Amino acid sequence: MQQTYIVYVVLAVIFAVALLLIWRLSKRRRDLQPPAEEQRPKLEIVPPAVDQQAPKPAVEAGKGLKEGLEKTRGGFVARISGLIGKKQIDQAMVDQLEEILFTADIGAKTSQRLFEAVKASLSRNELKDADAVWAVIRQQSEAILERAQEKAGALDVGRAHPFVILVIGVNGVGKTTTIGKLASKFAADGKKVILAAGDTFRAAATEQLEIWGQRTNTPVVKGREGGDPSAVLFDAVKRAQTEDYDVVICDTAGRLHTKDNLMAELEKVRRVMKKAMSDAPHETILVLDATNGQNAIAQAATFKQAMDITGIVLTKLDGTAKGGVILGICDELGVPVRFVGIGEKVADLRPFDAHEFVQALYDEA
Ligand SMILES: Nc1nc2c(ncn2[C@@H]2O[C@H](COP(=O)(O)OP(=O)(O)O)[C@@H](O)[C@H]2O)c(=O)[nH]1
Numbered sequence: 588m589q590q591t592y593i594v595y596v597v598l599a600v601i602f603a604v605a606l607l608l609i610w611r612l613s614k615r616r617r618d619l620q621p622p623a624e625e626q627r628p629k630l631e632i633v634p635p636a637v638d639q640q641a642p643k644p645a646v647e648a649g650k651g652l653k654e655g656l657e658k659t660r661g662g663f664v665a666r667i668s669g670l671i672g673k674k675q676i677d678q679a680m681v682d683q684l685e686e687i688l689f690t691a692d693i694g695a696k697t698s699q700r701l702f703e704a705v706k707a708s709l710s711r712n713e714l715k716d717a718d719a720v721w722a723v724i725r726q727q728s729e730a731i732l733e734r735a736q737e738k739a740g741a742l743d744v745g746r747a748h749p750f751v752i753l754v755i756g757v758n759g760v761g762k763t764t765t766i767g768k769l770a771s772k773f774a775a776d777g778k779k780v781i782l783a784a785g786d787t788f789r790a791a792a793t794e795q796l797e798i799w800g801q802r803t804n805t806p807v808v809k810g811r812e813g814g815d816p817s818a819v820l821f822d823a824v825k826r827a828q829t830e831d832y833d834v835v836i837c838d839t840a841g842r843l844h845t846k847d848n849l850m851a852e853l854e855k856v857r858r859v860m861k862k863a864m865s866d867a868p869h870e871t872i873l874v875l876d877a878t879n880g881q882n883a884i885a886q887a888a889t890f891k892q893a894m895d896i897t898g899i900v901l902t903k904l905d906g907t908a909k910g911g912v913i914l915g916i917c918d919e920l921g922v923p924v925r926f927v928g929i930g931e932k933v934a935d936l937r938p939f940d941a942h943e944f945v946q947a948l949y950d951e952a
């Protein structure tokens with residue numbers, strides 16, 4: 588009697604687990620499908636006001652990189668300068684250098700790496716003067732920045748047609764502005780660009796993208812406010828395929844207060860996008876705000892868990908002394924920096940070059 592009862596209970600449990608599994612699997616399959624026609628938000632394509640055939644507006648000149656990095660140069664770079672000056676290098680100086688590096692928003696691991704390199708040169712009696720210290724710091728910094736670049740190769744939007752760029756990052760870091768600047772650059776290079784307003788949570792976000800669309804002569808695909816962002820991106824990619832666009836740039840929302848939701852949403856965006864074009868996105872750009880200092884490194888680590896990030900754009904370097912964070916980002920993530928933002932103009936989004944950056948950061952410090 589007792590045994591029959593146990594058998595019934597076990598069978599009931601197995602049945603319940605089987606039901607649960609079937610439900611989960613069918614839900615996952617439903618999630619993988621592109622949204623059904625009737626569920627899609629009413630999509631609209633906002634055509635640019637200007638004549639598509641008209642010559643593309645020239646990109647206005649921006650500030651120099653050195654000027655854009657002025658605040659960081661005035662921060663830890665100036666502190667190191669003040670410390671070593673033109674003097675003979677001694678142990679007390681080395682200790683102070685360690686303190687400066689560790690408080691420079693470079694990130695603990697990377698500060699350690701820089702400092703160890705200086706110490707190693709010192710023990711080999713190579714460090715006679717300030718110039719030698721600078722040479723070690725400069726060379727190590729460039730190696731850190733270069734390593735990530737070399738591993739990934741350059742950003743080549745001609746590699747796929749259309750080339751799909753997914754732009755992610757926390758609210759306010761500069762995603763939409765960066766997309767506008769990128770659209771402008773690609774359009775100036777003669778590319779046919781389309782934008783996707785994947786931040787459907789705030790009407791203002793779509794409007795902001797539309798303004799860039801008008802400015803850069805680029806159409807914007809948008810959905811309903813509060814609608815499914817993955818549906819908007821799906822349609823943008825489909826439209827790009829049928830209407831022969833070269834580059835699709837996809838905006839997303841960045842509400843980090845519900846981290847798990849954000850990550851789940853990005854994962855869905857990625858999956859649905861693959862339904863439209865199996866190898867998309869060809870580039871996933873994480874936008875980070877340099878004014879966040881070491882928090883930017885932490886943010887990057889979180890996003891990297893959910894997405895395969897292939898490039899970084901570091902914005903607002905012009906507004907902060909925490910620009911050294913670029914070293915920590917490259918060192919800890921191993922992802923290349925594609926562009927750096929040093930202001931509001933299109934030309935202030937500069938293609939990243941490790942050598943040029945290190946020159947501008949440390950030269951005549
Ligand atoms: N100074 C400066 N401001 C920037 C830069 N990039 C973006 N911004 C500003 O940052 C603010 C937020 O940008 P937005 O693109 O709306 O961020 P999103 O929420 O990530 O889309 C805007 O006021 C931009 O003008 C930059 O490189 N330098």
Ligand SMILES: [Mg+2]
Nearest residue numbers: 762763786792
């Ligand atoms: Mg935005």
